Amino acid sequence: MRRTTITVLVIVFAISSLVSTSIIYYAHQQPTQKKLVHTLYTYGHYGTFDYLATLKPNIIYNRTLLRPGEGPIFTRITDEININFNYTFQGSEPANLTVYYRVTEQVETSKFQKQIGDRREGEIHTTGSNTNLYVDNVPPVNVSSVQNLINKVTQETGMSISDYTVTLTAEMHIRANTTEGSINEYFTPKMTIRFTSSFSEGNIISIEDTEHSKTGEITSTTTVYHSWVDLQRNLSYGLAFGAFSGLLVTLWVFTKSGPPEPVKPEALIEDAIEPFKEIITETAQEPRFEEPTSRPVTAISMKNLEDLVKVADILAKPIIHSSKSPETHLFYVMDEGTRYEYKMKASSLIQEPEKEEEG
Incomplete structure (x- = not known):
């Protein structure tokens, strides 16, 4: 639950608590009985x-x-x-x-x-x-x-x-x-x-x-009982109990939620490649692609990692993973003179979930 929603609920229950307290005060100002002389x-x-x-x-x-x-x-x-x-x-x-x-x-x-x-x-x-x-x-x-x-x-x-x-x-x-x-x-x-x-x-x-x-x-006194006052008081007690209970729960959730901790880029990358770990090979350093004049290498950029996985399945080739920095990671598949590659940035992984929530 987003903190914005929790904040709105806290405000709603706080107002409800004040209103229910006012209703209890008003209900207790009304006498439960009246004497007629x-x-x-x-x-x-x-x-x-x-x-x-x-x-x-x-x-x-x-x-x-x-x-x-x-x-x-x-x-x-x-x-x-x-x-x-x-x-x-x-x-x-x-x-x-x-x-x-x-x-x-x-x-x-x-x-x-x-x-x-x-x-x-x-x-x-x-x-x-x-x-x-x-x-x-x-x-x-x-x-x-x-x-x-x-x-x-x-x-x-x-x-x-x-x-x-x-x-x-x-x-x-x-x-x-x-x-x-x-x-x-x-x-x-x-x-x-x-x-x-x-x-x-x-x-x-x-x-x-x-x-x-x-x-x-010489007088006679008749006592008239107002049953509606007791009913009003009981209803006000129930309303107050619900309002204060909701306020306590939402305050507890609000304090526990806190601001989200910053996500490390490495963790985002790990989560993204987790489904494809069996076909991804890690390299210790960033590769250098030398292109001889006799056999030039054609680089094809893929739209996403899933598309690169499909190419690897078709070619029966492994996906090689290297990182230029914690922020930028390179995934590619070599097929003779063709290199299928996909560059992944951690910042793009952070922005995508936020856009989904807003939508």
């Missing part, structure tokens, strides 16, 4: 804190009740803050609902926290897709009581406390049974009453985080 039931928890500030007699508002959005709550003119909590459960379908709740209040500073007031707790049982729970017996936040507690902490610890908070937490445990499944989770909204003091705004009570929500859903 179906929504069966949707629901939501919604919690709202509402408050009403009770004020001492004052000239700022000239009234004793202050609702959300009606102005800043100044600590010095505030008596207490009354709080209500409303919880709503909304579902896409009716459900049997049980709600356990507990409402607590706690004073917090950067260094300590302490529960105040009594806990309010209870439970309800109801059925429907829209359920409301209204907790209106939350202990009010008494501003003077909170300040007295902070003053005692200051006296006992020596800390200077100017900013502190009262946190109201509604801890809720919801259980619901629906036609699509059950719900068992917690919902814990918190409201923050922040007490701050500054020269520019004075002593202010700000109330934050009054609205809370949490949504969820």
Whole structure:
């Protein structure tokens, strides 16, 4: 096999190996399975804190009740803050609902926290897709009581406390049974009453985080298997195996073939005369043909060695072989005044096979 052909095969198998590697990478990017999520039931928890500030007699508002959005709550003119909590459960379908709740209040500073007031707790049982729970017996936040507690902490610890908070937490445990499944989770909204003091705004009570929500859903999952991905991967493995095997084999043949070694002229001549060795006689030196004037010698050049062999058979004469040089060899048959001869050059023997291959 010619090196040109081997080189072409190496290139073809190298490209095939790269292509098969790309196909394997692509095949492994495709998932063998896919999970489909179906929504069966949707629901939501919604919690709202509402408050009403009770004020001492004052000239700022000239009234004793202050609702959300009606102005800043100044600590010095505030008596207490009354709080209500409303919880709503909304579902896409009716459900049997049980709600356990507990409402607590706690004073917090950067260094300590302490529960105040009594806990309010209870439970309800109801059925429907829209359920409301209204907790209106939350202990009010008494501003003077909170300040007295902070003053005692200051006296006992020596800390200077100017900013502190009262946190109201509604801890809720919801259980619901629906036609699509059950719900068992917690919902814990918190409201923050922040007490701050500054020269520019004075002593202010700000109330934050009054609205809370949490949504969820009951789902079912279906797994879809892609058998064509496994088939694609197996085919890519087979293609890669064939491509890499072919590449290794052609590379091995390419390295073993190497460039052809130069052929010695003597070897070419030996190969050419091998079939006719029995009728060829070797001479030690090149003969000299002297042509007497009385009997001139006629030299006839033959087209090839085979023609000279035919003449030797007809005349029953041996073929005499002599070499002028490793490149040029002379073969001749003597028949009285006639010399049949054929000159063979090693270079012509090298060129002839190449022409045959090209043809």
